[in-house]
Amino acid sequence: MEEKKQRLLLVDDDTDLLRLLSIRLRGAGYEVNIAESGEEALAKIPAVRPHLVITDLRMAGMDGMALFDAIRTRQGSLPVIILTAHGSIPDAVEATRRGVFSFLTKPLDSKALLEEIQRALRIAGGSAEQESSEGMSWRSEIITKSxxxxxxxxxxxxxxxxxxxxxxxxxxxxxxxxxxxxxxxxxxxxxxxxxxxxxxxxxxxxxxxxxxxxxxxxxxxxxxxxxxxxxxxxxxxxxxxxxxxxxxxxxxxxxxxxxxxxxxxxxxxxxxxxxxxxxxxxxxxxxxxxxxxxxxxxxxxxxxxxxxxLPSLAERREDIPLLANHFLQKFAARSGKKVTGFAPEAMEALLSASWPGNVRQLINVVEQGLALTTTSLISASLVADAIHENIESIPPFSEARRQFEQDYLVRLMQLTRGNVAHAARLAGRNRTEFYKLLGRHHIVPSLFKNV
CATH class of the missing domain: 3.40.50.300 (P-loop containing nucleotide triphosphate hydrolases)
Known part of the structure; x- marks a missing residue:
């Protein structure tokens, strides 16, 4: 199996240095992406999703420390190595104090740079070899591209x-x-x-x-x-x-x-x-x-x-098609139904829904759509009905609590055949308080004596 490469993002307004560093790091087995400014780097990070950023300190426009601050705000766990020809001990101390992983001076020692890259990637979540051998099994249940x-x-x-x-x-x-x-x-x-x-x-x-x-x-x-x-x-x-x-x-x-x-x-x-x-x-x-x-x-x-x-499903809408198709395949395999996907309009309905119940609600909608479809694709009308029913089926908290209390008290009365003292002990409440609960729900203990 081909080894999965770690992704690096190199940022420098010196195109010659970018080209030289890219050759060295690709030769060391890394996937290298480049940006010629801090602004370009910020635009590329969501698409490239690098494991490490290596940036020059002094650049026109956004400099290396400003880029680091922006990365830390948006993606705090992404390690950053800063390179500079103007390095000094105070600069290095201040950079590392603020959270920069490492601060290296030019001209670069290739061996030292590679060692720092390996250390940063190891601390930030494992080497490429580890990812390949473990198959990312630790996160295998989590479906995402967000x-x-x-x-x-x-x-x-x-x-x-x-x-x-x-x-x-x-x-x-x-x-x-x-x-x-x-x-x-x-x-x-x-x-x-x-x-x-x-x-x-x-x-x-x-x-x-x-x-x-x-x-x-x-x-x-x-x-x-x-x-x-x-x-x-x-x-x-x-x-x-x-x-x-x-x-x-x-x-x-x-x-x-x-x-x-x-x-x-x-x-x-x-x-x-x-x-x-x-x-x-x-x-x-x-x-x-x-x-x-x-x-x-x-x-x-x-x-x-x-x-x-943890973001809500509405905050990670790019994952909705992945999750919906994953659950559909899982449920279809279990039920034996030959359903292969969602109609385009159905997927649009999934993508535009508000999802107050998040992934749990999505699972329910997919399962309901699978159960009711008579074709190989789940239709938009089935999805719309399932989403509406899920929203309508979530009662207000006060109503859900009232219903739970009533059901709980009725079961206790049935179990104890209307013996309030015994029921109060089982519920962990004193008898006076328990009588008040029964009265609030209009439950008459004597009606359960012969049940």
């Missing part, structure tokens, strides 16, 4: 090199768990467990036991010892999804575990050491939650060592 996503993945690859805590922000349905799994696969912990828990999907009364485990008899229903998810992830990665939904009392306990690297199961007097890497995710604005006293600031800084902002 420069924004590629930049995020570059940061994720760098974050994977350490044990630093990572906070992934993004709207619901954008694929935060996929990014977490990719970081785990790229890390030194890849051969250890990856354990995910949705902090918003587990009742407050059970979440502590779920995370830290419990001993037999610690509470009603604890029939045997349970190790908990921290110990299940020992040596690996624990992914705390929707961390913003974690109740405040449990935030205190989680902070203590992260600080001390030890935990105590519910009902136990003994602590045990834990070795896990924490990746968390949220769709909430945690800064606002902190201001409202719903999230601890000290825990926020402990979790947010590296921050990754």
């Amino acid at each position: 420069p924004t996503m590629e930049d995020l993945l570059a940061k994720a690859r760098l974050a994977a090199e350490s044990d630093a805590a990572v906070l992934i922000r993004g709207e619901s349905g954008t694929g935060k768990e996929l990014i977490a799994r990719a970081i785990h696969r790229a890390s030194a912990r890849a051969d250890k467990p990856f354990v995910a828990v949705n902090c918003g999907a587990i009742p407050d009364t059970l979440l502590e036991s779920e995370l830290f485990g419990h001993t037999k008899g610690a509470f009603t229903g604890a029939m045997k010892d349970y190790p908990g998810l921290f110990r299940s992830a020992e040596g690996g990665t624990l992914f705390l999804d929707e961390i913003g939904d974690m109740p405040l009392p449990l935030q205190v306990k989680l902070l203590r575990v992260l600080q001390e690297k030890q935990m105590r199961p519910v009902g136990s007097v003994a602590t045990c050491a834990v070795d896990v890497r924490i990746i968390s995710a949220t769709h909430r604005h945690l800064e606002e939650e902190i201001s409202a006293d719903r999230f601890r600031e000290d825990l926020y800084y402990r979790l947010n060592v590296v921050s990754l902002d």
